[in-house]
Amino acid sequence: MTVNRHHEREPSAASTAETLVTVSGLKKHYADDGFFGGSPVKAVDGVDLTIRRGETLGLVGESGCGKTTLGRTLVGLETPTAGTVRYDGRAIDELSGEPREQWRWNTQMVFQDPESSLNARLTVGDVVAEPLEVRDWKTERERRERVFDLLDTVGLQREHFYRYPHQFSGGQQQRIAIARALAPEPDFLVLDEPVSALDASVQAKVLNLLADLQAEFGLTYVFIAHDLGVVRHLCDRVAVMYLGAIMERGPTDELFDAPANPYTKALVSAIPEPDPTASRDRITLRNSPPSPRDPPSGCPFSTRCPMKIRPAEYDHLDEAAWHAIDILAEVVRERGQVDPSLRDRIRSLVGRSPRFESIDEFAADLLDDVSLPEDARSHVSQAVQLATDGREEAALSRLSTQFGGVCDDEYPESHTVTDGHCHSRCHRHRPEYADPPDLTRE
Amino acid sequence: MTCGSSDRPVLSVEGLSTAYFTDKETVHAISDVDLSVRRGETLGIVGESGSGKSVTARSLTGMVKSPGRILDGQIKYRHPETVTALAERYPDRVGPPSEHAESDAFVFDGPTDRYVDLAAAPEAALRSVRGDDIAMVFQDPLASLNPVYTVGNQIEELLTIHRGLGDSAATERAVDLLDAVGIPDPARRLGEYPHQFSGGMQQRALIAMALACDPEVLVCDEPTTALDVTIQAQILELLDDLQAERDLALLFITHDMGVIAEIADRVSVMYAGEVVEHAPVEALFAEAAHPYSRGLLASIPSQNPDAQHLPTIEGDVPTPTSEPTRCRFAPRCPEAFDACRDVHPRHVDVGDDQTASCLLYPDEQRRERAVRTHSEPTSEDHQ
Numbered sequence: 032m033t034v035n036r037h038h039e040r041e042p043s044a045a046s047t048a049e050t051l052v053t054v055s056g057l058k059k060h061y062a063d064d065g066f067f068g069g070s071p072v073k074a075v076d077g078v079d080l081t082i083r084r085g086e087t088l089g090l091v092g093e094s095g096c097g098k099t100t101l102g103r104t105l106v107g108l109e110t111p112t113a114g115t116v117r118y119d120g121r122a123i124d125e126l127s128g129e130p131r132e133q134w135r136w137n138t139q140m141v142f143q144d145p146e147s148s149l150n151a152r153l154t155v156g157d158v159v160a161e162p163l164e165v166r167d168w169k170t171e172r173e174r175r176e177r178v179f180d181l182l183d184t185v186g187l188q189r190e191h192f193y194r195y196p197h198q199f200s201g202g203q204q205q206r207i208a209i210a211r212a213l214a215p216e217p218d219f220l221v222l223d224e225p226v227s228a229l230d231a232s233v234q235a236k237v238l239n240l241l242a243d244l245q246a247e248f249g250l251t252y253v254f255i256a257h258d259l260g261v262v263r264h265l266c267d268r269v270a271v272m273y274l275g276a277i278m279e280r281g282p283t284d285e286l287f288d289a290p291a292n293p294y295t296k297a298l299v300s301a302i303p304e305p306d307p308t309a310s311r312d313r314i315t316l317r318n319s320p321p322s323p324r325d326p327p328s329g330c331p332f333s334t335r336c337p338m339k340i341r342p343a344e345y346d347h348l349d350e351a352a353w354h355a356i357d358i359l360a361e362v363v364r365e366r367g368q369v370d371p372s373l374r375d376r377i378r379s380l381v382g383r384s385p386r387f388e389s390i391d392e393f394a395a396d397l398l399d400d401v402s403l404p405e406d407a408r409s410h411v412s413q414a415v416q417l418a419t420d421g422r423e424e425a426a427l428s429r430l431s432t433q434f435g436g437v438c439d440d441e442y443p444e445s446h447t448v449t450d451g452h453c454h455s456r457c458h459r460h461r462p463e464y465a466d467p468p469d470l471t472r473e
Numbered sequence: 474m475t476c477g478s479s480d481r482p483v484l485s486v487e488g489l490s491t492a493y494f495t496d497k498e499t500v501h502a503i504s505d506v507d508l509s510v511r512r513g514e515t516l517g518i519v520g521e522s523g524s525g526k527s528v529t530a531r532s533l534t535g536m537v538k539s540p541g542r543i544l545d546g547q548i549k550y551r552h553p554e555t556v557t558a559l560a561e562r563y564p565d566r567v568g569p570p571s572e573h574a575e576s577d578a579f580v581f582d583g584p585t586d587r588y589v590d591l592a593a594a595p596e597a598a599l600r601s602v603r604g605d606d607i608a609m610v611f612q613d614p615l616a617s618l619n620p621v622y623t624v625g626n627q628i629e630e631l632l633t634i635h636r637g638l639g640d641s642a643a644t645e646r647a648v649d650l651l652d653a654v655g656i657p658d659p660a661r662r663l664g665e666y667p668h669q670f671s672g673g674m675q676q677r678a679l680i681a682m683a684l685a686c687d688p689e690v691l692v693c694d695e696p697t698t699a700l701d702v703t704i705q706a707q708i709l710e711l712l713d714d715l716q717a718e719r720d721l722a723l724l725f726i727t728h729d730m731g732v733i734a735e736i737a738d739r740v741s742v743m744y745a746g747e748v749v750e751h752a753p754v755e756a757l758f759a760e761a762a763h764p765y766s767r768g769l770l771a772s773i774p775s776q777n778p779d780a781q782h783l784p785t786i787e788g789d790v791p792t793p794t795s796e797p798t799r800c801r802f803a804p805r806c807p808e809a810f811d812a813c814r815d816v817h818p819r820h821v822d823v824g825d826d827q828t829a830s831c832l833l834y835p836d837e838q839r840r841e842r843a844v845r846t847h848s849e850p851t852s853e854d855h856q
Contacts, residue, residue, distance in 0.1 A: 093701035230521035232772045233521075235785045238774065239785065257702065260774045264775070298702065308758075316707070
C-alpha cells in the first residue's frame with residue numbers, strides 16, 4: 032500500500048508519467064438512419080485527452096454531456112465517428128488478431144447499475160468466471176481458484192460463489208461487477224458511475240475498495256461520475272464535460288480550488304456542501320443544457336453562461352436586460368420548433384385565439400420591467416414583430432446579429448490556465464475579454 | 474397565526490408505526506417515529522435506503538397501501554381552518570384531546586390544542602387533507618406525471634376537483650402557478666406533454682401542482698435526487714423562495730447530507746425504521762450525538778477530500794422484521810456494549826433541542842445509571 036498514493040501527487044512527476052491512453056479529436060455522433068432522420072445527436076464532439084499510467088482520471092458533467100459515451104468508446108463498446116483512441120501508442124481501431132485480444136484483456140469496464148449489468152441467471156461464480164471462459168483461460172479448476180481469489184480480493188466470501196446476484200445488496204453486487212472486471216487482470220478500468228446507485232455508507236466502502244485495488248495492482252482508472260465530492264476524493268485529474276466537449280481539465284485540487292472555466296465554476300459552486308455554516312456564493316445557472324442534437328453554434332455553454340461576452344456596443348445594458356433578451360430568444364426558438372397543434376389551427380380558423388397567448392403579449396410582459404435603452408428596444412421589438420408574424424427564423428437571426436457576441440459565433444480555443452496546470456475552453460481567457468463580471472448573485 | 478395553537482408545530486407525528494404484512498414476514502417499516510414541523514420551517518429527514526423515510530412520508534397522508542398498515546401513533550395536524558371544517562363535517566367524531574385512545578374521534582378540539590389526527594381519519598377526510606393541506610413532491614418527476622395528458626390538463630384537473638374552478642379560471646390559475654415556479658412562457662407550456670419538459674422543468678411543474686391548493690405542509694421525497702447538480706441548485710433555490718413566500722412547513726426527505734445542510738433547519742436521522750437522532754442542522758454537523766449519525770457524516774467523501782480511506786460503517790442496513798426490543802444499530806455500532814443488545818434505547822436530551830436514542834446517553838451519568846434511564850418504564854408507556 033505504499034505505491035501510488037493517489038493524493039500525494041506532484042505536478043512535475045505526473046506530467047512526466049507515461050501516457051497509457053491518448054484520445055484525439057474523438058467524435059461520436061448518433062444518426063437516425065431513417066427517411067426522416069434529422070440532424071445527428073452529437074454525444075461526443077471533438078475530445079482530446081490523455082490518460083497516464085496509474086492515475087485516476089475523473090470525467091464529470093451533467094447527464095447527457097457525453098461522459099458515458101466517451102467512456103464506452105474508450106473500451107471499444109462504441110465505434111467513434113471520427114478521431115482515434117490510442118492505447119499504449121497504438122490506435123485501437125487498427126489492432127487486430129492477438130494484439131487486439133491483448134488490448135481487450137487489458138481494458139475493462141464497470142457499469143453504473145450492478146443489478147442490470149450482472150446476468151441474473153448465472154451464479155456469482157459463473158459471472159466472475161465468464162470473461163475467463165470466453166478466452167478459454169487455463170483449466171476449469173484453475174479458473175475456479177482464480178474466482179475464489181477475486182472474490183476474496185473484492186471483500187466477498189468463498190460461499191458467495193454459488194449464490195445468485197439478486198441475493199446480494201447493491202454494494203455487494205457492485206463488488207461482484209468489480210471482480211468480473213478484474214478477472215482478466217486488466218491495466219485499465221473504465222468505471223461508469225460505479226457508486227452513484229449506492230447509499231453513502233456503502234459508497235464509502237466501494238470507494239475504499241477501488242483505491243486499494245489501484246494501489247495493489249497499479250490500475251489506471253477513468254472514473255465517470257456526476258458526484259463531484261466523490262470525484263474530488265478519488266481522482267488525480269479531472270476533465271469537465273459539457274455537451275460533448277471537455278470544457279476544462281487539470282489536476283483535481285487545482286481545478287476544484289480555482290476553477291477557471293465559467294462552467295466549472297458554476298458546477299463546483301452548485302455542489303451542496305455538507306456544512307450548514309458555510310457561506311454560499313452560488314452561481315445558479317438558468318435553464319437546462321441544450322439538446323446535443325442542436326448544440327449552440329459558438330461555445331457549447333453560451334446559452335447558460337453567466338460570464339458570456341456581450342457585444343461592446345451594448346456595454347450599457349444591465350444583467351436583467353440581458354436576461355430578458357436571452358429568455359426571449361429561447362422562447363422564440365422553442366416556439367419556432369413547435370408546430371401548432373391541430374386543435375390550435377382549428378381554433379384560429381374559427382376565429383378564436385390560440386390556447387396560448389401570442390408572443391407579443393409574452394414579450395410585453397417580459398420586457399415590461401426591464402430598462403432597455405432606445406436602440407436596443409427598437410431591435411427587440413422588430414424581432415418580436417417578426418416572431419408574431421410567424422417568422423421565428425428571421426426574428427432569431429435579428430436578435431443574434433444585434434445582440435450576439437464572440438461566444439455565439441466562435442468555438443472557444445483551449446487555453447492554459449491556473450499557472451499552467453489546467454486547460455480551459457473559454458473566450459474569457461483571451462486577453463481582450465479577461466474582465467469577467469462578478470458571477471455570484473445574492 | 475390564529476388561535477392559541479400558533480406556537481405548536483403545524484404537523485406533529487407521535488409514536489407512528491407502520492408495518493407491511495407479507496406471507497413471508499412482517500416488515501416493521503417504521504416504529505415509534507416522532508417528528509414535528511412548524512410553519513416556515515424545514516425539517517430534513519435523512520437516512521439510507523430502507524430506513525423508512527418514504528414510508529414515513531406516505532403514512533402522513535394515508536398513502537400506505539395494502540399489505541401495509543399504520544399500526545399505532547398519531548399524526549396531529551393543526552391547521553385551524555381544517556380542524557373547524559372537519560369538525561363540521563364529522564360532528565359525531567369530535568372529542569377533547571384527553572380522550573384520545575378511548576373514542577373513535579379523530580378531530581380533537583380543546584381549549585389548549587386543536588388538531589386532526591390523520592392516522593385515525595377516514596379516507597374521505599384524508600382525501601380533502603391530501604393536496605389541500607399536505608402536498609407531496611416525489612423523486613421521479615416523469616413517473617409522477619401522466620404521459621398521455623398535457624401538463625396543463627393535469628394541473629387544471631386538479632384545480633377543478635380541489636378548488637371547483639371553471640375551465641378558464643383553472644387555465645388562468647395554472648398559468649400563474651407555472652409562472653410562480655419559474656417556467657418561462659407558461660401559457661404555451663401548458664399545452665405541452667410531460668416528455669417535452671426537461672427533468673428540472675418536470676419537477677417544477679410537479680411543485681406547481683403541489684402548490685395548486687395552497688397547502689400548509691409540503692412533503693418533498695427526494696425531489697432532487699434524479700436531477701443534475703446545477704438543476705438541483707435551481708430547485709432548492711425555488712423551494713427556498715416558495716417557502717419564504719408562503720410560510721410553508723417543509724418536510725424534506727433525502728439521503729444527501731449536502732442537501733440537508735443546505736435546506737434544513739432541523740434534521741431527523743432515521744435508521745432501520747426508527748429515528749435515532751433529532752437535532753438542529755448546525756448541531757448535527759458540528760457534534761452529532763448518535764454513533765450512526767456520526768458514521769454517516771464521516772463517510773461522505775467531501776468531508777474528507779484528503780483521506781486515503783473513508784471511514785465506513787461495518788455491515789449493512791438490516792430489514793426490520795420484528796418490533797424493536799434492542800438497539801437496531803448495535804450490530805454495526807463501533808461503540809456498542811453488552812446492554813445495547815438487551816435494552817431498547819429511548820430518546821434522551823443530548824443538547825439544545827437535540828435528542829438521541831442511544832444508551833451512551835445521558836453521558837454525564839455513569840453507564841449503568843444511563844442504561845437504567847432507558848429501561849425503566851415511564852408514565853408515557855402504554856401497558
